[in-house]
Amino acid sequence: MNCLDFMRELNADPRRLSAAARAHAEGCAACARTQARQAELERELAAALNIHPPAGLADRILLEVKLQRRRSVQFLAVAAGVAMATGLTLTLPVLRQAGLPAAMIAHVQGEPHLLTIQAQATPEALARELSRIGAVAAAPIPVVHAAPCDVPGGDGGHVVFDTPYGRVTLLLVPNRREDIGKRLEKAGFVAVVRAAQRGCYSLIAQNEQALAAAEAMLAERMRWRT
Amino acid sequence: MFGSGKASTYESLVRAYTPDLYRFAYWLCRDRMLAEDLVQETCLRAWRGWDGLRDTHAAKQWLFTILRREHARLFEQARPEMVDLEDEAVERLAGHSLQPPLEAREAVMQLPESYRLPLLLQVLGGFSAAEIGAIMDCTEEAALARVSRARRMMRQALDGPMETKEKTR
Numbered sequence: 587m588n589c590l591d592f593m594r595e596l597n598a599d600p601r602r603l604s605a606a607a608r609a610h611a612e613g614c615a616a617c618a619r620t621q622a623r624q625a626e627l628e629r630e631l632a633a634a635l636n637i638h639p640p641a642g643l644a645d646r647i648l649l650e651v652k653l654q655r656r657r658s659v660q661f662l663a664v665a666a667g668v669a670m671a672t673g674l675t676l677t678l679p680v681l682r683q684a685g686l687p688a689a690m691i692a693h694v695q696g697e698p699h700l701l702t703i704q705a706q707a708t709p710e711a712l713a714r715e716l717s718r719i720g721a722v723a724a725a726p727i728p729v730v731h732a733a734p735c736d737v738p739g740g741d742g743g744h745v746v747f748d749t750p751y752g753r754v755t756l757l758l759v760p761n762r763r764e765d766i767g768k769r770l771e772k773a774g775f776v777a778v779v780r781a782a783q784r785g786c787y788s789l790i791a792q793n794e795q796a797l798a799a800a801e802a803m804l805a806e807r808m809r810w811r812t
Numbered sequence: 813m814f815g816s817g818k819a820s821t822y823e824s825l826v827r828a829y830t831p832d833l834y835r836f837a838y839w840l841c842r843d844r845m846l847a848e849d850l851v852q853e854t855c856l857r858a859w860r861g862w863d864g865l866r867d868t869h870a871a872k873q874w875l876f877t878i879l880r881r882e883h884a885r886l887f888e889q890a891r892p893e894m895v896d897l898e899d900e901a902v903e904r905l906a907g908h909s910l911q912p913p914l915e916a917r918e919a920v921m922q923l924p925e926s927y928r929l930p931l932l933l934q935v936l937g938g939f940s941a942a943e944i945g946a947i948m949d950c951t952e953e954a955a956l957a958r959v960s961r962a963r964r965m966m967r968q969a970l971d972g973p974m975e976t977k978e979k980t981r
Contacts, residue, residue, distance in 0.1 A: 597960035598941065599934060627916075627967055631935055634916035639834035640848060644827045647855045651822075654856065692844050733918065736842040 592617045600624050637696050641773070686762065687770035687777040689738055690788040694755045694775060700731050700746050701753050701792075707732040707745075715743030716808065718760045720783030725807040738762050739785070749799035752792050756800070760785035783810040822862060825871050826855050832872075832936055833879055839932050840883050842921060850886070854879040876937055877947045880929070919969040927962035930955050 587610045595607040600621070603611075611618045694701075711732040712723055718741060728748045735744035739761030746755050763786050769778045776797050777790040789804075791797035833854060837847035857878050858865075865874055920928060933944045945955040 597963045598956050630916045639831045644830040651859050
């Protein structure tokens, strides 16, 4: 096996290298280094892909299947009984009715590491994200994360910043304008949706004081483009 | 929750594979609500087609196949695009200033679907090239080629253009 063959195997599946490939890496310092770096990248990739499923998803699916199986004269009685017995509600429809604030809280729950990371985002990254909703930062905001993300309607931005009462997430939703002013408390989070110059944005905090501080900070430091 | 043998096996499989299915669905559509709907629809279809499952050891691959097809059906894409976008995509990816791990996430999001999908199946699902080919309705060789290309794109996006060294050896 030569280096090119080794690289082919490494690119195809680093976890399933043949004995010949492993032997080659033992005798070739360059390929061994590449293999080590690839192993790091695989760990980074696995960490990046490891989003958390919504709590209770399997229960909701099983409940739905059970409901479909018993869709008969007794449907309503059975559904209510199962829901009461398991403590579940028909979450998907409820989630739909809860609208954007529920989706925003679910989004934050899916990326819990952002609520604890020690980092500092650049003013340029913040400016890029705020521009999605037609906003600019008129004064510094203590941002730890600012990056594109997927939100309903697409083209979203995900900003996380610190307040004296805790970390707050600002989700930028440029292609939707709905549920303006709506608040929701759920799963230890409180979310509110506000209108933006383009679309809307949502603030999600873990307590009311942090949410209020975030709203005050944005009122003071964020401006709409003219 | 489910009583009979068939139903309890089904319940075990749903509980075992829902997290992986959800991650796969999310990285396919990149929308949490839609991902949840996709997983639910996958499991409902699996229940309805349960009798078609010959071997429960193949259930994971079967569920991923259903989900992949359901996603394709929703987006009217019977098959992933086959256009060779390597140069364009690599150039686009390499143009970003990426720092892992969040930037790895961003790089995955920007991979063309025909490359992202097999990479997800390998990393998230742990599938072999033959299994990926079966899920994607393509040959094992084609699956292998796409995974390799996806991995090269990712490495270039995260580490910069080190491919020159690889190609000249």
